Structure formats: C-alpha cells, structure tokens
Amino acid sequence: MKLPAFFIAHGSPLLALEDNEYTRFLERLGSDLGKPRGIVVFSAHWDSPQQLITVDAQHETQHDFYGFPEEMYKLTYPAPGDPALSSRISALFKDSNLCHQPIIGRGLDHGVWVILKKMFPQADIPVVALSVDSMRSPAEQYNIGRMLAPLRDEGILLIGSGGLVHNLRLLKQDDQPEPWALDFDAWIAGRLEAWDLDSLFAFEKQAPHVREAVPAYGREHFVPLFYVMGAADEGKRAQLMIQAYQYGTLSLNCWMVD
Structure with a gap:
C-alpha cells in the first residue's frame, strides 16, 4: 500500500x-499508520548545502538544545538505522544526478526523534535522516522530494519535520497565536489545498507576514514542506490534520500529502 507523506511541526523539544x-x-497518527517498513525524515535541524544521508545501523540520540529541564537530556530514542534503505535512497539520488554524501555517527537530532518518540515510542522502526538545504530554491527542494516518491510504494514513511511559523525571537508566555501567525498559516493552507506551486514557490514575496513567520534565521524550518510535497507530486493532494500553536509564534500543524 502506498503510504502518504507528512509535514509535521516539531515545535519545542519539550513536546517529548x-x-x-x-x-x-501524534500518538494517534502513529497508531493509525501501523508499522511502516522504515521512516525517512527531512529534518530542519540538519541544514547543509550538500544532500546528506545517515547510513548508521544504530542511531545515538542528539540532545541538540540547551537550557531545558534535566529530564530532557535523559530522554533517548534508540532507533535502528537501515543501511540498505540508505543505499536505496542514494541510488534514487544518483539516478537523478543529485550530489549527495553518506554520513556516519551523526545520530538523530531533536527534529527527528521528538516527533517519532510520540508517534512510534517503541523506537523499533528503522530511521534514515536526511538533510535539507534552506538556500536551495523551493523548486529544487520539491524536486529532491520527488526523487524519493518511489519509496512510498515500498512501505516507507516520508516525513518533513520543521515548522511553518517558527519565530523564536517573538515567543510569548502563552499559547494564544499572534494574528499574523494565523494569517500566514491560513495563506499557506489555501495554496496547499489548491496545490498552487507557483504561489507557494513565491511565498517569500507573496505570503502575508512572511518575515515574522519565516525569519531569515529560521528558513530551514519551513522548507521541509517542499521536500515532502515533491514526494506527493503524482497525487497533488494536501489535507490539514491538526492546527495548534505554542508560545504564540510556533505553529504546530501536520499536513498529509498524497
């Protein structure tokens, strides 16, 4: 069965x-999906000009954050890797002439393990993490995702982990969303549901309040959306599964694309 792909906001590490x-x-979503053969995650917390792929047989857990309760640094997500799946991804990239590089020993960053710990708490599904390149054009990011579309027919769950509204410098003490955050998410939702690539690819010029929602220092959190959209290019369908907010300027949304 062909699996859908997902953009999933990972919010604050405290979600764990x-x-x-x-x-x-997230817990219900993981239960509903069952147990995929493997999981591939484009993570906002792995931003690189070259496409990178984890190839480990077993992952360590990165605690790539600071200033959090001590309990956060004791959490682990000891998921296995899948070198065969990593090789399959490499072959798909090679077929499309995409320069890429295998990486050993990086571990899983919190953009990967925080959401997976909620979705698949047993950590018994192989995971391959992929970098994003926030400086590529949206069309290039979309095309990279499209290279991996065949994996959806092979029992592999594709996820883009980031945040459509992600402004750490404007955080509030409460979760009431800022009006500009609501406006931005609504604009994205309308274009996503219409699969309006022209508008989405030009989001930095067309979307309302884009400088607040996607600040220059946080663009990497938005772009995983384009990677997973590319993997759903054949069907071109998008469905909003949930919309919530943290601290007023972090949107917690999940989009299913297929």
Missing part, C-alpha cells in the same frame, strides 16, 4: 515530555 492536544494527535 508534554501531554496535550498535539502530542495526543
């Missing part, structure tokens, strides 16, 4: 400890 509407949604 929290029990709220969004974390319960």
